[in-house]
Amino acid sequence: MVKITKITTQKNTIGRYNVFIDEGKGEKFGFGLDEDILISSGITKGQEISEESLQTIIEKDTAHKCFTLALQYLSYRMRSKKEIRSYLLKKEQNPTHIEEALNRLDEQGYIDDAAFAGAFVRTKVNTTSKGPLIIRKELQEKGITGAAADQAMAYYTFDKELEKAIKLAGGKLHTKAKKSHQEKIQLAQQQLLSKGFSSAAAKEAVSLALKDTDQDTDAELEAVKFQGDKLWRKYSQKAEGYELDQKIKMALYRKGFPMELIQKYIEEAKEKDLY
Structure with missing residues (x-):
């Protein structure tokens, strides 16, 4: 049997108590107990209790x-x-x-996982630029799958997805980066896909954003000159003449510039004796 010799409050933890015991070799600290467990167990100073009962109390406290x-x-x-x-x-x-x-x-x-999922999706839709695929993945990582996930994701309608995607696409298309208009379109779609938007939403969003974007011919010409000059510096040390011409043309074409603009750049570059 074990004797309860003293019960004191813990100084740094409200609602916790230190229980001191004597197993026949003098008083020593036994264990800590929460107030609720102390009351429900009914142990008091001077009480003798079996080892088995003591372990049951400690287990309940744990x-x-x-x-x-x-x-x-x-x-x-x-x-x-x-x-x-x-x-x-x-x-x-x-x-x-x-x-x-x-x-x-x-x-x-x-x-309540269903309530949690609903609140989680609403917060993500209203405060982040994430698409539905990423948000669904985050739900899955938090253990929300099946019907609970489907019900929560119903809040993120295609209209909401498209509205958010158009804003993101518009920002990418209006960037002043010296890239071709076509490359900006590709980058806008890639950005949307990387943020978890569906392929259908990405394509439609870019298409709708383009309607509000005037293609700036001067900016496109400036971009092809910028990219062309970079390519000339890259290839001119290893090629010249027709070979250099073709390398630059193909590289600019892959970057999305129209061939007539590429040809115009090549002709102007030759006039300036860049070649």
Whole structure:
């Protein structure tokens, strides 16, 4: 049997108590207990208790600490079950206690993956430039799949996706980067795909954004000169004449410049004795 010799409050943790015991060799610190567990266990100073009963009390306190950790983690924002489970595992909590804590949280209405998923998607749609494919992937990483994910993603309609994609595409098409108009179109589509927008939304968004974008001939000519001069510096040390001509033409064509503009650049470059 073990004798409870003293119970004191912990100085740095409100609601926690230190329990001192004597196993026949003098008083020593035994363990810490949460106030709720202390009350429910009914242990008092001077009481004698079996080792088995003592371990049961300690086990209940350990499980309670796991539950408290989960509550603290939830106090900052909504969490999915997977997030809470991962967090508690990192805190080296007993897997059995983790599942018990999750069940209690579920029963008491502290966690709801469907509600979490809905709030998560709405926040991402309203505060980020991410497309639906990335947001769905993030949901999956948080353990939300199947019907719960489908229901949450229903908020991100194609109209919302298209509206967001048009704004992003417009910004890319209006950039002052010295690239061909065609290359800007390709880069705009690539950006949208990389941000998780569907192929259909990316294509339509760029197409609609183009209607509001006047193709600046002077800017296109400036871009072909800029790119052409770079290519000349690259190839002129290894080629000349017709071969150099063709290398620059093909490289500019691959960058999306129209052949008539490329030819105009070549002719002007020759007039300036660049070749």
